[in-house]
Amino acid sequence: MSPQPDPAVSRPDESSAGLVARLRANFLAGLLVAAPISLTVYIVWAVISFIDTQVSSLFPPSWGLSHYLPGFGVLLALVGLTAVGALTANIAGRLVLAVSESLLGRMPVIRSIYAAIKQVVHTVLAQKAEAFREVVLLEYPRPGLWTLAFITGTTNGEVRACFDEEMVNVFVPTTPNPTSGFLLFVPRRSVRLLSISVEDALKMVVSTGILTPDDVVAGAGTTPPPLAAAIDGGGGGA
Incomplete structure (x- = not known):
């Protein structure tokens, strides 16, 4: 055995x-x-x-x-x-700055580069506009699909004249690299304002949705429009 x-x-x-x-x-x-x-x-x-x-x-x-x-x-x-x-806060400094900008403004190619960089830097650092201050949900790229986006300002100029309602400039970042994306002109009624911070939204984008802020109460401070009303009112606005 x-x-x-x-x-x-x-x-x-x-x-x-x-x-x-x-x-x-x-x-x-x-x-x-x-x-x-x-x-x-x-x-x-x-x-x-x-x-x-x-x-x-x-x-x-x-x-x-x-x-x-x-x-x-x-x-x-x-x-x-x-x-x-x-x-640059005194008269002499402002004079030197004005002369330098005048010289740059006379150079055909350099003046365009300088003007674009100056506008972006002043917008971001001096906060002359509500750039990247509001996080929104946008129905994009087709009805039924939603993505995180950032309102970078109110649409003005010739683009604004093409529409009969208030438009906003919306930046839709790509995942996982938020430094690239798409600029869209969207009716303000077509976006849903969120209460999460820009930092939390960027974390969601970079992590492809893995990191989700858990301390945000849905609808805190704002009452988002019903889903059906958002689709009917802004589905084709983007």
Whole structure:
């Protein structure tokens, strides 16, 4: 009569499979913790190194500023920008700025580039418009499908004259790269204003919808129009 196997003794293959599963779980857990920290440190350090290299090129190489003083370029850039802002606040600084802009305005190609960059920078930094201040839902690219978008301003000029109602400029970002997307002119009644922040909306776009803000109460502060009314009123507006 052959002896019966002891059920308390696990098989070697089962023990190995359990060990591999635990190692894989620990590896994934470590990756989830280390990857965001490592990427953040790498990006910050890359930006600092780039600025240090550009600023240090203005000084003699024998000084070795970027090598002996990491972050010196960033500090110098901050001081320089602050000094430029202080200079342009007085009459002499405004005169120099006006002369410089006048010279740039006479150059055929450069004046177009400068004007576009100046307008974008003033819009974003000086906040002269409600650029990227409102997150909306937009029925796009066809009725029944909705996407996150950002109102970048109110439609004006010749484009506005083509419509009989208030229009808004809407930027629809692509996923997972929100730096590219589409500019749409949409009737204001066709968008649903959301109460989430721009940062939370960008997280949703970058993560392809994996990260969803869980602290937002639907309809907080605003009452979105019914779905049927939104489809009937703005389905063909985009």
